[in-house]
Amino acid sequence: MKLCIVGIGGCGGHLAERFLNNQDISLLKKSLGEHVSFGGVKGLWLEADVQETENQDFFGPLERGCYPGFFVPHDVIGSESKTSKLIVDRYGYDVKKQGFMRQAEFLKAVFEIFESDEDVKRTALSEHESENPILRAAWDRIRPYTTLTGPRDNNNGSEMCDGILFLVSLGGGTGTGFVNPITRYIRSERPAYPVFVLGVLTEEGTDPQQRAKEAKRDLGATISLYDLLTKRVGVGVDGVIVIDNQIMVEKFGQNYPAIDDYIHQAMKPFVAARHYPGEDPPSLAMREKFIEGQGLDHPPILVPCYFRDRRRKDPEENLVKKALSEGMLFGCDPAMAERAYVFTRGFVGLDKILGAVARQTGLAEDRIEPWRKLGENHADEILILLRNPYGEERGCEVKGNLEYRIHRVIRMALRYMDDPESNLIPDGMPDLTKTSLEDYFYGDDGVRDRLKVGLQRIEEGKKPFFLDERRIFERSNLNSGVLEPHRGGRKVDDEEIRRLVEEEVKRVLAERGL
Amino acid sequence: MNGLNETVASAQAVDISSPSGLVPEGLTSFLADVYSNGLLGLGLFLLLLALGLALHGLNMKRTYERVAATTNGGEVSRDDLREEMFVRQGSNFNAAAVTGWLLLFVALSYFYFLTPEIFPRYNYYQVPTLASGPLGFFAFGFVVLLLALGAAAFVPREFYGYYELSRRMKVAIMLTGPVLAISILLSVQQGTTFPQVEPASRLLAFLALFASELALLWPIYAEALGGMR
Numbered sequence: 001m002k003l004c005i006v007g008i009g010g011c012g013g014h015l016a017e018r019f020l021n022n023q024d025i026s027l028l029k030k031s032l033g034e035h036v037s038f039g040g041v042k043g044l045w046l047e048a049d050v051q052e053t054e055n056q057d058f059f060g061p062l063e064r065g066c067y068p069g070f071f072v073p074h075d076v077i078g079s080e081s082k083t084s085k086l087i088v089d090r091y092g093y094d095v096k097k098q099g100f101m102r103q104a105e106f107l108k109a110v111f112e113i114f115e116s117d118e119d120v121k122r123t124a125l126s127e128h129e130s131e132n133p134i135l136r137a138a139w140d141r142i143r144p145y146t147t148l149t150g151p152r153d154n155n156n157g158s159e160m161c162d163g164i165l166f167l168v169s170l171g172g173g174t175g176t177g178f179v180n181p182i183t184r185y186i187r188s189e190r191p192a193y194p195v196f197v198l199g200v201l202t203e204e205g206t207d208p209q210q211r212a213k214e215a216k217r218d219l220g221a222t223i224s225l226y227d228l229l230t231k232r233v234g235v236g237v238d239g240v241i242v243i244d245n246q247i248m249v250e251k252f253g254q255n256y257p258a259i260d261d262y263i264h265q266a267m268k269p270f271v272a273a274r275h276y277p278g279e280d281p282p283s284l285a286m287r288e289k290f291i292e293g294q295g296l297d298h299p300p301i302l303v304p305c306y307f308r309d310r311r312r313k314d315p316e317e318n319l320v321k322k323a324l325s326e327g328m329l330f331g332c333d334p335a336m337a338e339r340a341y342v343f344t345r346g347f348v349g350l351d352k353i354l355g356a357v358a359r360q361t362g363l364a365e366d367r368i369e370p371w372r373k374l375g376e377n378h379a380d381e382i383l384i385l386l387r388n389p390y391g392e393e394r395g396c397e398v399k400g401n402l403e404y405r406i407h408r409v410i411r412m413a414l415r416y417m418d419d420p421e422s423n424l425i426p427d428g429m430p431d432l433t434k435t436s437l438e439d440y441f442y443g444d445d446g447v448r449d450r451l452k453v454g455l456q457r458i459e460e461g462k463k464p465f466f467l468d469e470r471r472i473f474e475r476s477n478l479n480s481g482v483l484e485p486h487r488g489g490r491k492v493d494d495e496e497i498r499r500l501v502e503e504e505v506k507r508v509l510a511e512r513g514l
Numbered sequence: 515m516n517g518l519n520e521t522v523a524s525a526q527a528v529d530i531s532s533p534s535g536l537v538p539e540g541l542t543s544f545l546a547d548v549y550s551n552g553l554l555g556l557g558l559f560l561l562l563l564a565l566g567l568a569l570h571g572l573n574m575k576r577t578y579e580r581v582a583a584t585t586n587g588g589e590v591s592r593d594d595l596r597e598e599m600f601v602r603q604g605s606n607f608n609a610a611a612v613t614g615w616l617l618l619f620v621a622l623s624y625f626y627f628l629t630p631e632i633f634p635r636y637n638y639y640q641v642p643t644l645a646s647g648p649l650g651f652f653a654f655g656f657v658v659l660l661l662a663l664g665a666a667a668f669v670p671r672e673f674y675g676y677y678e679l680s681r682r683m684k685v686a687i688m689l690t691g692p693v694l695a696i697s698i699l700l701s702v703q704q705g706t707t708f709p710q711v712e713p714a715s716r717l718l719a720f721l722a723l724f725a726s727e728l729a730l731l732w733p734i735y736a737e738a739l740g741g742m743r
Contacts, residue, residue, distance in 0.1 A: 022604070023603070023604060023681065024603065024604020024605065024606045024607050024684075025604065025606050025607050025610065025681065025684045025685055025688050026606055027606075031604075031606055032605070032606055033604055033605025033606045033608075033609075034604070034605060036602050036603070036604040040602070273598075273601070274598055274599060274601065274678075275598055276581060276585070276598070277581070277590055277591060277594035277595050277597075277598050278594065280598070311740070347580040347581065347583075347584050348584060349583075349584040350584065350585070350586055351586065372584075374577070374581075374598065374599060375678075376678030377678065377680075377740070378737075378740035
């Protein structure tokens, strides 16, 4: 497995920098050779705020051939664009607005317009040769790092990525709003391509980085999580790895670079190379493991639990115990997990690690998937991704549970929606937009109602807590009603998908000599 | 002439061990004894090298045994394991490592074999056509460079490729290039001013040579030391 790391927005960019940091040495910050990242990962940074890109020197503009590079997707829309003008006139949204105002619903609305308004689609197609030029441009920048453009090995020892990991902040602006549309866009072209999201939920109270109130951030996080978790399996992402910045802040204070370093360290077993011989599955096979099992209709929440210790004899029991107690990056009750995906670095026994995880979580061993890798610096590491570790009745009343934290986030989001000062339906917007936003937020079966249902389901210990997707313009007259696969890229029929999957499976089996 | 050189070297060694000197007196005289004793110095150099080779083999064996011990059935293909263990360190690092190893052998040759001071019967001055040529020093170094090229080119792939090297360690290895260049320059200076000997620069060239050798081999030693815990 080799992942393409795509940081979206400010937080995503900071994290992506850790993942993509060059392991090679350089003179005066100039590397003459190929960029070598930990685990061989590749990637880029998608950012909506041009100023943010100017305040850093790690990423360079992709247009100038820089690597690692950043890309500002909405730059593909010119200032005199007819598409842009049509959207402003009809909906009041300026698609070139910097930073997207730290509102998840802004980007959600913009991309829904591209997906559902036939006039916008036609105009964009004639002007940009794509119905959704922003997402198309972003995907065109990601795709070259993946196996979708060529063979896995590019003949110089550098492998292409066979999966994508998006890094976003849940509660910011760009990351929160962009991750769902881009995932949907990729999925419409490549239904089986493995896509994961690592989302960092912003902390409670004041967050000096986001410069926004907790309730406002929580509404963004809730909308983003809602959209991520209500897609059907195979339509949305294959897993949402959640990290609670509240836990990180309690551990590191507001030293955000240290937090970013720790998150990268914790994810190293996931992205590292140097597998135990014969234990390197392609991402496609791993994806199947993440979404397998009866009753899983929606993408799972994955809670990471990490621990690192100096190498010692028989480390398995201690590693698992510490990871599941002091190493949780999002509070939860491990006993509620449906499955566990275990990534280790160091010398650990397969049976021992299975046994230890089974004992500590109560899971049957056939619900535990271990992947082992060689370690470094005389240390053993473990990362356990617990699948959907929630669902206890009244679990939301137990501090430290996933239900407790999510319940609080949803409550804060509802509070923000009910605050007259929130101005979620801005004055000056066209009636169409105002009506649609009103309906989306406050209408019958709108987000407000659905979040209340979500709260109730959490309290009752039901899974999943969010049920059906809700779109902003789904009841507007201009909506075609059906979200079609995008045009402008190449449309792929079922037969071709079947053929591609068969070829990939054959290739993998041949690689393994089966 | 050799006796004269030794006398000069001893006198200068005492000079740099004075209170204002760089290193304590006892250590200085010990180092002077080591660097002026060619067989001891060369022996130490080869010992460090041989130890590095042996420990690399031990590290690989130990990794294999640990992977096998934690694998059901205990059967692991050595070739598959080597393939999985291999890490791309980056072409800048590889170039720096090859340069470091090349310069290490050149610096060693310049230190011990450029002037007759240490090996009176085996040195550059014993080849009159080379010693009297306008590019004699350069030709001497170039021949050593060519001889060492095969070994140095093999090092990054066969040694460093199997270790997770921190950036700090990579930088240390990269810095062996300039440090060894200093050692070479100091030896060249000795060769130019011979029979006059400058013990301080001789000592510095010696320290640069052996510190670089240790730095180049350190990933292997560190892994072996950690593995002993």
